[in-house]
Amino acid sequence: MDMTEMRMLRWMCAVTRRDNIRNEVIRGTTGVRKLSDKIQESRLRWYGHVMKRDEQYIGRRVMKMEVQGTRRRGEPKRRWMDCIKDDVPPKGLTGDEVWDKGSWRKLTRNIDPT
Known part of the structure; x- marks a missing residue:
């Protein structure tokens, strides 16, 4: 890409x-800015929306869901939560910042070079 x-x-x-x-x-x-950085920014912004919703929200329930059965052989497919776990540490985020919308937006933003 x-x-x-x-x-x-x-x-x-x-x-x-x-x-x-x-x-x-x-x-x-x-x-x-790199397209992958923009995708990361959007992914983290959506993660913030999902985390701020109540526990009964379908997105929150799906995040916690465990699927029964086994996967095929080979490398597992990359899931959305796997990407989030890779995106959060390099930005220095802990996950508690998600409750303050302004600071979450500033911390997850990848600003275009000027």
Whole structure:
């Protein structure tokens, strides 16, 4: 996904790979943040919405649900909660910040470079 995004940014700037211009320079020129960072921001924002709802909300019940049975062989499929568990520690979040909407928004936000 990031590779396709960079290809489009290079095309917008009329730059080819042969020009040997680094990705950071192209991102700085266009003022665009990585798409994966934007997806992470949206995922954490939705997590905040779900956590603020009451215990009977279907989203909260599904988060706690354990599915019976066994999985297929191989690497398990990546779930939404697995992504959340990977997104929270690098941002320095503990999960208690979710109750204060303003601070949660500031802590989870990935600001576009200008």
